[in-house]
Amino acid sequence: MQRLLPLTLASAVSFALGSRPAVAQDVMHHDYPPGAHAGERLGTVSFPNSGAPAAQQPFLRGLALLHSFEYDDARTAFREAQRADSGFAMAYWGEALTFAQLLWGLDYADSARVSLARLGPTRDARLARATTERERRYGAAIEALFDTTDQKARVRGYLAGLRALTAAHPKDLEARALLAIALLMAEPDSPAEAKRLTEESIALAQSIFTASPNHPGGAHYLIHAADNPQYASRGLAAARAYAKIAPDAEHALHMPSHIFVQVGAWDDVVSSNERAWQASRAWVKSHAVPNTELSFHTLWWLQYGYLQQGRFGAAKALIDTVDMVLDGVDWATSDAIDARYAPADFRFLYAIESGDWSVFGGHTPAAVVVNPKVTGERAQYFAIIESYGRAFVAAVLGDTALAKQVVESLPERSVISRGEIAGLLARARGDTANWIASLHAAAKMDATIGHLGPPSIFPPQELLGDALLALGRATDAVAAYRKQLELTPNRSRALRELARAQRAVGDTAGATTTEARLRENWRRADAGARATLTSRRGS
Incomplete structure (x- = not known):
């Protein structure tokens, strides 16, 4: 759950008094009066009412x-x-x-x-x-x-x-x-x-x-x-x-x-969430509540912004931040939801955007410790995403038995998640037809839903594009990456892989244009990320 800092209302807040016994009968309008929260900035509201x-x-x-x-x-x-x-x-x-x-x-x-x-x-x-x-x-x-x-x-x-x-x-x-x-x-x-x-x-x-x-x-x-x-x-x-x-x-x-x-305004994403994270830290400190009440939602979006900017070092450092602020939490008794899954979420997002799976230490993470008293829609959602992530990591790291075991725990309605894991398992056993068919089905379903915020799963169009490109079907891969960019405009990984696919089909002009868009995203990128663009430009 998101927790927010003690706020302020410096702006004018108008009110009027209605007809109520022992209350002034005139309709009166006032600016927000000086008092305990004078100087706060929360916006302007007006609500004539019968309160004292x-x-x-x-x-x-x-x-x-x-x-x-x-x-x-x-x-x-x-x-x-x-x-x-x-x-x-x-x-x-x-x-x-x-x-x-x-x-x-x-x-x-x-x-x-x-x-x-x-x-x-x-x-x-x-x-x-x-x-x-x-x-x-x-x-x-x-x-x-x-x-x-x-x-x-x-x-x-x-x-x-x-x-x-x-x-x-x-x-x-x-x-x-x-x-x-x-x-x-x-x-x-x-x-x-x-x-x-x-x-x-x-x-x-x-x-x-x-x-x-x-x-x-x-x-x-x-x-x-x-x-x-x-x-x-x-x-x-x-x-x-x-x-x-x-x-x-x-x-x-x-x-x-x-x-x-x-x-796809990544600089704005970063500036918004840097400020919001600092506000969350201040709220937790001023209210003397546990770090589990921090807005990990905000921090996760900040990590995504860094990744889109090509600032992989800053994004990876947030994994350490999460581990540090949550050190020592007793998850068996904590009622936190977002915080409980943050260590896994931050690692998975970093890995899919950077391609660096070493953040998992070479093994699939253990299942998150849950508190059986914490229930509801949000808890169920996070649990499903965590199971998907464990299955995906297991498949990437070659532990197909564990991947199959975990994915079977996903609900039948998780069509996209199950489809992606099925595709990875098909690839592992050399079944190219089912690899592509499973990813096609997941991508087709994904194209029918709305997209909000950082991806909780590996973007299906990109995963399909990666598979097609690996099989030498670069023209089809171009179409998949373009579809991803329709759904999630200006996504840096999609741009990077689209440029690769365009070069593979001989579309040098298209690749150059795509790389220019990526270069704009990566104006503040790590030196290593910028170097990859320079080397491509010369290829």
Whole structure:
């Protein structure tokens, strides 16, 4: 789970007071008032509400933090608002939303229900605590998200509630923002529905970003919605703006790199994640929490950026960083997920990008020690990727028996991962036909899905291209590498291998053009990497 630094709200945060007993009746608008968090920079939010004056600052701070997925600090702020006004229903509903980390594969619905129970024992009792029609609509939507039904149904109910809210209050940017990100939480029933939900989310987030350029949710959610090669250009302006809107949110420093990866802007990927990693280190230190709470997600993206820049030494050094900061962790009792798999993830990413498998010490790594109490979608995902990685490393190192044993543990739905390992095993036994057929099938499936961030598996089009080139089928290899570059623009390894394939078919002009693109990526590359380009240019 990503943890984020204690943030700030230096920008203006407007609020108004609604009609509630013992609360001022006038509608008042204020800049974010001086206080414990004066000088913080989290963006601008506006939420007229019925809370007491003393609850305004923490409530609005919590809302701004929530929009930047700073869940822990947002929860603290909402609880502060509750202490200032124990009957302020929106502060409890705000806290509940901090447990819905669905885009990260984390759903703490039971914890949210515990928080809601402090407001009232039942949904109806809690809704009765809201003193305005608008706040009741917010409450109804949020209550649906923590109903006792399955997650898919809960999200659908939440969407329905937010649609009703935005229809009744079309100028409410906060409602619009929650709807924009909720659309991305929904589990679509078809590719057509997925496209519709994505495009609706983009339109909503863009409308917020246009109407209120300093709103953290507008920029943040536009980046999330556009985090796909098909839409990435529509999120580029938000990516350029978001870190300036909320520079004290670690996630706001990292998140722009999602778009930068999609467009292959590697220098921007690196600068975003260098800042975000430093912010994560500062957050862990200031909150006195274990290093397992560091944002290894951010550091992994930084490693990928270094690799695309040809800075293999810097990328390899991050493996040592991970090992150092996690030294001594008792994984059998730790509830960390990202940190648990980081040592293997960083080695695998480095190996597939550099071709240097020595980081595994000549043997397949042992299975990661798991804590059986840590469950859920995110934990399952990491476990599957770890098994795939072990199988891949085993195949590369020649331990085909172990590779076969591990790959059989992968779920049947892991078609791409299983296909890649099947291809490597076919190659090992000299079965060229099944080697290529398996990789073709994996690559074909891979071309139908969206690509987000650094690769968790060896990019299938590249793996296919490598196989074809090894078999002397350079023309087919060129097509495979070009397809990889369509899916992941400006990827350095794909450019490097494409140039090799182009030279193999006699396309010197094409190879020269491709190498020029790689040379631009590698302007800051290690001397050894630059030397390989120089030698190719002379060949």
